[in-house]
Amino acid sequence: MGFESLQISEPLKKALSSSVNSGRFPHAAILEDEDSERLMETAKTLAAALVCSGDDKPCGRCINCLKARSDSHPDIKIFEPDPKTNNFKVETVREIRSDAYIVANEADRKVYILKDAQNMLVPAQNALLKVLEEPPEGVCFLLLTDDKNVFLQTVLSRCAVFSQGGGRRVDSGVFEAARAVAAAVPEANEYPLLAATAAFEKDKTLFRAVLQVLPEFFRAAVLIKSGVEAPEEYKTEAQKLAGNVTTANLMRMITCADDLAASFERNENYTLLITRMCAELRRASGR
Ligand SMILES: [Zn+2]
Incomplete structure (x- = not known):
């Protein structure tokens, strides 16, 4: 029942x-996979590991593992959208929130699995955000989704993302352009970043596309900060970022990239946007 038996990528097994x-x-994680059955299998194995009292979690032998395996562990709870509307009700999220403040029964922590969390409209996400901002001790939320980009940036920035990817x-x-920016941000002075962003001056399409990829480097650095191995393709720059920037500032950089993307979609002055990209990323990084 361990991570080894899951049909997911080796890096993801290792990361989990x-x-x-x-x-x-982390107290909150987004698990992303387009295959919903495989995703639930992954989440259940992870939940077992999180309540396991043995070594090499999930050990598969302790009482917590055995109960988790038979779907009868009182500290692992699965919630899903309302079958009528296919959306997560705000009331369901409130129920999860108040339950989260009650201490675990048998394990050291409680695990909440939110199935099809992509079906969570903004009011429900905002309700969830309240508990993600100040999570009670010994609670872990697993948000299962086929696409992490449906979440509000505020929710996304408070969760570690574990993605099966491939899609x-x-x-x-x-x-490469995003990698150059990610590598330049933590440099001592601003010149490498100015050089990296010069490529955008004549290429708006590139700028827009880079803003979609850039946060992945910052998220990978957040993962490293929480003891998780970063995806291979982001590793070098993410390690450099993790070594030079605090977690809070990495979160700010994710928000910053998102704000810039929003400004671009609003057709704000393009030359100013590139200047802002340099200044705001530097500021967010604490440089
Ligand atoms: Zn165990």
Whole structure:
């Protein structure tokens, strides 16, 4: 019943296992996979690992693992959207919130699995945000989704993202341009960042595409900060960011990239946007 038996990518198995076994699993995580059955299997295995009292979690032998396996662990709760509307009710989120403040029954922590969390409209996400902002001790929320981008930036920035991935392919030119920006942000002075963003002056399409990819580097750095291995393609720059920027500032940088993307869609002055990109990313990074 361990991570090994799951039909997910090796890096994802490793990331989940090392995060739980290092004792640094975050209080909220988004699990992303287009295959909903595989996603639930992953979530249940992860939940077992989170309540497991043995070594090499999930050990598969302790009472917590056995109960988790038979779907009867009192500290693992699964919630899903209202079958009538297919949306998460705000009341359901409130119910989760008040339950989260009651201490765990048998394990050291309670795990909430939110199935099809992509079906959560803004009011429900805002209700959830309140508990994500000040999570009670010993609680872990697992948000299951086929697409993490449906979440509000405020929700996304408070969750570690574990993605099965494979669905999205990034153009290599875009990826390289985003990588150059990610590498330049933590530099001591602003010149490398000015040089990296010069490529956008004559290419608005590139600018827009880079703003979609850039936060992935920042998220990977947040993962490293919480003891999780970053995805291979983001690793080098993410390690550099993690070594130079605080988690709070990495979160600010994610928000900053999102704000810039929103300004672009509103057709704000393009030359100013590139200047803002440099200044605001630097400021958000604490440089
Ligand atoms: Zn166990």
